[in-house]
Amino acid sequence: MTTPTKIPFYAKASLVFIGLFAFISMLFLTKRIILPIIYSTIIAIVLSPMVDFLVKKKMNRVLAIATAISLVSFVTILFVIVLASELSSLSDSFPKLVDKFYETLNSSVVWASGYFNISAQKINLYVADTKIAIMEGSRSSIGATLTTVGGMMIVLVLIPVYVFMLLFYQPLLLDFIRRLFGENNKKEVNEVLNSTKIIVRKYLVALLIEAAIIATLNSIGLLIIGIDYAIVLGIIGALVNVIPYIGGIIAVALPMIVAFVTKSSSSYALMVFVVYVVIQFIDNHYVVPKIVASKVKVNALISVIVVLAGGALWGVPGMFLSIPLTAILKVIFDHIEALKPWGFLLGDTMPVIALFKLKINKPKIN
Numbered sequence: 001m002t003t004p005t006k007i008p009f010y011a012k013a014s015l016v017f018i019g020l021f022a023f024i025s026m027l028f029l030t031k032r033i034i035l036p037i038i039y040s041t042i043i044a045i046v047l048s049p050m051v052d053f054l055v056k057k058k059m060n061r062v063l064a065i066a067t068a069i070s071l072v073s074f075v076t077i078l079f080v081i082v083l084a085s086e087l088s089s090l091s092d093s094f095p096k097l098v099d100k101f102y103e104t105l106n107s108s109v110v111w112a113s114g115y116f117n118i119s120a121q122k123i124n125l126y127v128a129d130t131k132i133a134i135m136e137g138s139r140s141s142i143g144a145t146l147t148t149v150g151g152m153m154i155v156l157v158l159i160p161v162y163v164f165m166l167l168f169y170q171p172l173l174l175d176f177i178r179r180l181f182g183e184n185n186k187k188e189v190n191e192v193l194n195s196t197k198i199i200v201r202k203y204l205v206a207l208l209i210e211a212a213i214i215a216t217l218n219s220i221g222l223l224i225i226g227i228d229y230a231i232v233l234g235i236i237g238a239l240v241n242v243i244p245y246i247g248g249i250i251a252v253a254l255p256m257i258v259a260f261v262t263k264s265s266s267s268y269a270l271m272v273f274v275v276y277v278v279i280q281f282i283d284n285h286y287v288v289p290k291i292v293a294s295k296v297k298v299n300a301l302i303s304v305i306v307v308l309a310g311g312a313l314w315g316v317p318g319m320f321l322s323i324p325l326t327a328i329l330k331v332i333f334d335h336i337e338a339l340k341p342w343g344f345l346l347g348d349t350m351p352v353i354a355l356f357k358l359k360i361n362k363p364k365i366n
Contacts, residue, residue, distance in 0.1 A: 024313065027313060027314075028313055028314075031313070031314050035314060035317055035318075035321075036158050036159055036162060037162060038321060038325075039159060039317075039321075040158075040159050040162030040163045040166055041162075041166060042200055042204070042321075042324065043072070043159070043163050044162075044163050044166040044167050044170070045196075045197050045200045045201060046200065046201055046204055047065075047068045047069070047072065047163065047167060048167065048170065048197070049201070050064075050068045050071075051064045051065050051068050051167055054067060054068065061168070062168065065164055065167045065168060066164070068167075069160055069163055069164060073160065083232065083235060087232055174193065177189060177193065178190070188335050188336075191335060192331055192332055192335050195331045196328050196331055196332075199324070199327050199328065199331060200324055200328070203323070203324050203327065204324075206291045207242055209291055210241075210242075210283070210287050210288065210291055211238045211239065211241070211242060212238070213283075213287055214237070214238040214241050214279065214283055214287070215234050215235045215237070215238035215239075216234070217234075217279045217282065218230075218233065218234030218235075218237045218238060218251075218255075218276070218279060219231045219233075219234030219235070220234075221234075221275035221276070221278075221279060222234055222255060222272070222275070224275075225259075225268060225271050225272060225275065226268075227255060227258065227259050227262075227263075227268065227272060228258065228262050229258065233254060233255045233258060236251075236254060237251035237252070237254065237255065237276075238251070241283070242320065243307065243316070243319045243320065247319075248276075248280050248283075251276065252272070252273060252276040252277075252280075255272045255276070256269045256272050256273055257269075259271075259272045298323060298326050298327055298330065298346055298347070298348065299346070299347060299348040300348075302326065302345070302346050303322075303323060303326070306322040306323065306325075306326045307319050307322045307323070309322065310322030310325075326346060329346065330343050330346040330347060331343075333346065
């Protein structure tokens with residue numbers, strides 16, 4: 001009888017790190033293929049109950065899938081049209097914003113020249129050199145930008161096709177996953193699949209509710225202050241706020257810039273900051289814990305790490321996907337005995353901290 005050879009810990013750790021490096025490299029190199037499939041899978045999971053409902057109403061499965069995709073596409077296109085019409089009003093005022101920006105820049109140069117005792121000519125030369133460098137970099141990136149836009153258009157066309165195929169072949173794919181892990185693990189596989197579907201659906205619905213609440217609060221706050229383009233800025237702020245932790249900074253920066261260049265007093269920018277701080281407080285302490293965080297049990301530390309990692313790996317789309325993908329990983333880890341510690345690490349269940357009192361034997365005084 002041969003005794004199994006034990007692999008040293010350093011060898012196991014090396015194999016794990018090499019495997020992770022290869023896996024992450026593969027995800028980065030194939031992002032143009034993987035990202036549309038992941039988004040399509042999430043959309044298919046959300047639309048699956050609607051398709052099942054229509055099928056139960058004696059509708060042909062192909063027709064039910066086409067109806068669900070068409071309905072979602074119509075709502076999305078309608079939202080994009082409304083947002084684009086609001087953005088067009090902002091773009092019409094862009095020359096005014098540019099003039100105001102340069103006026104503010106010249107005033108800042110005069111102030112900096114007097115305060116720091118630096119020649120205004122030197123500051124203007126530095127600004128001019130920086131502008132030339134930015135323009136040269138912009139020209140060199142035009143081709144890459146056009147390529148990216150073209151790729152996004154292709155992805156937007158492919159996603160409905162992917163969603164249709166995933167919904168149509170859903171029974172086949174689910175049965176394949178069950179057969180892949182064998183009959184012995186059938187119960188655990190079904191639990192993981194059901195939990196994954198529930199988490200994805202609840203999380204996306206919660207995000208939509210949160211975005212609607214924050215867009216309303218942003219728009220009302222900006223309208224009360226009297227900031228131009230309040231509605232479009234409120235909607236954009238709510239959309240970028242979906243990106244955890246980082247989106248809130250972007251959401252407040254844009255209306256502050258608009259307030260700074262469109263209003264005569266800089267106090268408007270300060271008022272925008274105060275309003276958004278209040279809204280972020282409401283969002284972080286009431287909306288997110290009650291609506292979003294209750295659906296996805298991932299602690300804040302892991303959330304920040306995976307958002308930054310998702311941005312480094314896949315850019316902004318990776319930031320949006322980081323939290324739901326981490327929640328899915330937690331579900332998988334919680335159902336595999338060897339990976340349960342990792343699932344515990346991803347979760348937000350704090351262990352009880354035991355306080356030990358040290359008993360010190362004091363010398364007896366006779």
